Amino acid sequence: MVIELKGIVKKYFIGKPNELSVLKGMTLGIEAGSFVSIVGQSGSGKSTLMNILGALDRPTEGEYLLDGVAVAQLQDDELSQIRNQKIGFVFQTFNLIPRISALANVELPLFYKGAGRRERRERAMELLRLVGMEDRMEHQPNELSGGQKQRVAIARSLANNPSIVLADEPTGALDTETGNMVMDIFRRIHREERRTIVLITHNEELAKQTDRIITIRDGQIVGDQSTGNKAATPVPPTASPVSPTAAPASCLLSPPSSPASCLLPPPSYQGVRL
Amino acid sequence: MILENIRLALLTMKANKTRAFLTMLGIIIGIMSIITIVVIGDALTDSVSGNFDALGKNNITISVRERGTSGSAMMANFPGRRSQNAKTPETDDLLTDQMIADMRGAFGEDVAGVSMSYSGGEAQARDGARYANVAVSGVNADYQGANNITMLAGSFIAQRDLDSKGNVAVVSDKFVKNMFPGGGSPIGKEVKVYRSDRIEIYTIIGEYESSDAFAGTASERDETTAFYIPLTTAKQDVLEKNFASITVIGAEDGDVQEITERLERFFANYYLGNKDWQVNVSNLSSILDTVTSILGVIQLAFALIGGISLLVGGIGVMNIMVVSVTERTREIGTRKALGALNGQIQLQFVTEAVIITAIGGVLGTLLGVSLGAIAAKVLGAPLSVSPLTILGSVGFSAAIGVGFGLYPANKAAKLDPIEALRYE
Numbered sequence A: 001m002v003i004e005l006k007g008i009v010k011k012y013f014i015g016k017p018n019e020l021s022v023l024k025g026m027t028l029g030i031e032a033g034s035f036v037s038i039v040g041q042s043g044s045g046k047s048t049l050m051n052i053l054g055a056l057d058r059p060t061e062g063e064y065l066l067d068g069v070a071v072a073q074l075q076d077d078e079l080s081q082i083r084n085q086k087i088g089f090v091f092q093t094f095n096l097i098p099r100i101s102a103l104a105n106v107e108l109p110l111f112y113k114g115a116g117r118r119e120r121r122e123r124a125m126e127l128l129r130l131v132g133m134e135d136r137m138e139h140q141p142n143e144l145s146g147g148q149k150q151r152v153a154i155a156r157s158l159a160n161n162p163s164i165v166l167a168d169e170p171t172g173a174l175d176t177e178t179g180n181m182v183m184d185i186f187r188r189i190h191r192e193e194r195r196t197i198v199l200i201t202h203n204e205e206l207a208k209q210t211d212r213i214i215t216i217r218d219g220q221i222v223g224d225q226s227t228g229n230k231a232a233t234p235v236p237p238t239a240s241p242v243s244p245t246a247a248p249a250s251c252l253l254s255p256p257s258s259p260a261s262c263l264l265p266p267p268s269y270q271g272v273r274l
Numbered sequence B: 001m002i003l004e005n006i007r008l009a010l011l012t013m014k015a016n017k018t019r020a021f022l023t024m025l026g027i028i029i030g031i032m033s034i035i036t037i038v039v040i041g042d043a044l045t046d047s048v049s050g051n052f053d054a055l056g057k058n059n060i061t062i063s064v065r066e067r068g069t070s071g072s073a074m075m076a077n078f079p080g081r082r083s084q085n086a087k088t089p090e091t092d093d094l095l096t097d098q099m100i101a102d103m104r105g106a107f108g109e110d111v112a113g114v115s116m117s118y119s120g121g122e123a124q125a126r127d128g129a130r131y132a133n134v135a136v137s138g139v140n141a142d143y144q145g146a147n148n149i150t151m152l153a154g155s156f157i158a159q160r161d162l163d164s165k166g167n168v169a170v171v172s173d174k175f176v177k178n179m180f181p182g183g184g185s186p187i188g189k190e191v192k193v194y195r196s197d198r199i200e201i202y203t204i205i206g207e208y209e210s211s212d213a214f215a216g217t218a219s220e221r222d223e224t225t226a227f228y229i230p231l232t233t234a235k236q237d238v239l240e241k242n243f244a245s246i247t248v249i250g251a252e253d254g255d256v257q258e259i260t261e262r263l264e265r266f267f268a269n270y271y272l273g274n275k276d277w278q279v280n281v282s283n284l285s286s287i288l289d290t291v292t293s294i295l296g297v298i299q300l301a302f303a304l305i306g307g308i309s310l311l312v313g314g315i316g317v318m319n320i321m322v323v324s325v326t327e328r329t330r331e332i333g334t335r336k337a338l339g340a341l342n343g344q345i346q347l348q349f350v351t352e353a354v355i356i357t358a359i360g361g362v363l364g365t366l367l368g369v370s371l372g373a374i375a376a377k378v379l380g381a382p383l384s385v386s387p388l389t390i391l392g393s394v395g396f397s398a399a400i401g402v403g404f405g406l407y408p409a410n411k412a413a414k415l416d417p418i419e420a421l422r423y424e
């Protein structure tokens, strides 16, 4: 399992008369290499769930293991590093940084990781090629169409080889045709790159194109079904750690070339790289 | 990382040129006024002390002045500046040769010389169509040292010229240019000097270099230069043999201030019984001190104005940065989602503020140095800009960027990523 949620609760206005439970104890596992959709009506808690999955937010209660690492109670900068290296975000409103080129946007996660100029450039170009944006690399976001922006955003989400790609209504701001094209890209990167993708949508048609549909209502999982697409998808050879126990954060943040550090965690937290 | 941030800051600035410039304006004006005043102040101080050195820092002026007036010895040196109702001293009220001789005896080595002069009025030297305007001045030998007169040829008025009361003269280079345009040494040549009531013939024994420090507005052709003749020659036809003012030259290695005070006591003795007149003893260094301290106060006042302007400019930078952070809330949220650490966000915004203030500092320095150079030119003072001033001011403006950029940068760094992403 790349993601394991146990009894996740999210409340707002805690202790006040208007206390609000948005997520009411969610338990959920997502396998590495799967393409999962989360559907539900507006206000059902989809985005709240995604913020927790994406390490942007901490749950009020419950346990969240990402790649076997307990994420729920980490500090701000530790969460930043998790997001940087384990998670790729695709937003409904694209959220490209204005005034810098598509290429520079795709380079950003690599920049924050501390990658060198050349490495950043090569990786970003490779990713833009993957999403078919190689001839728009120097364009700024305001010179791109919605579909093009979302393709750049998808390329950016893949920059640091994340464990999961989280897409919150990625076609919500696009027309049907463009939305389908973006959906095709997701399907392709799932198939070809064996990415784990969590797609949040309220569009049933899009959800049917994924392997598994999780339905939430009022902060609770009310449905979890396989679509049968999965048989067509080969199981990725690079499966996530099976160990249910939480590995230390330093393991997660150590470079992939030194897996030994996962067995013997360093005495202090040294993952911060500027 | 820093370089990337600088590139990004420049990109942001480019996208918002007008705003960036307006933000810089306070810094530009602040740095400009500070640099200008520092440059002007330094130039003035240099030129004032330069002029005073040329006049002689060991000179002590002793002049007779009316009791109860504040007219200084300096004033006495400028005819026509005396107040209208001023009385004229009688012969007995003036400084006598005897007093001077007594003083020399009493002070010995502490006094290197006594410079005396007597103004013989304006005159004109003529030779056919050639002419030169002169101010005839009877002087003694010590006058040269007291007034830093540099000889170009021949020699200055010497004791034997004073003894012989000869019709000899020391003239300026400008005089020579006007009267002997053909070149050749003027030494030994005779010139006719036309005065209001008579014509006199003088033999030139020396040529001195005229200084430009006090050059008037007249063209070089008509400029009046000093025409030095022996004091004794000048006073031959004058009844008044005493002096209203003399200049004592303190010993080179002596304490001018101390000698000044002793001279004051010495001459005060002669005037104890004089109801109307007294002596005033002063030296240039005390005047120089006063002038430089006044300059210092003016400089400080302007620097203060510049400092306030910088403070206002810094607050302006902070203000704009806060606006910028608010405007770019979504961008900040996105950067955080992509994994930016709080410190990286902070650095980005501090860099932006520093870039703005540093560019403002550079522009302000350039403007300040230019204005200072123009002012120095107008004032006729030498321009000197120390690299320390330039480095200091650019560094200081960058520091303002750090100081005033820190608050908005921290604000940006502390934003909650979810709220920032949701910001409309």
Ligand SMILES: Nc1ncnc2c1ncn2[C@@H]1O[C@H](COP(=O)(O)OP(=O)(O)O)[C@@H](O)[C@H]1O
Residues within 6 Å of the ligand: A012, A020, A022, A040, A041, A042, A043, A044, A045, A046, A047, A048, A049
């Ligand atoms: N920061 C917050 N403060 C208070 N309530 C919130 C906050 N964020 C979300 N909510 C509430 O949580 C519920 C679920 O929101 P959300 O997860 O955005 O729903 P969805 O994405 O499924 O439309 C909504 O009722 C919303 O008002």
Ligand SMILES: [Mg+2]
Residues within 6 Å of the ligand: A046, A047, A048, A168
């Ligand atoms: Mg939502």
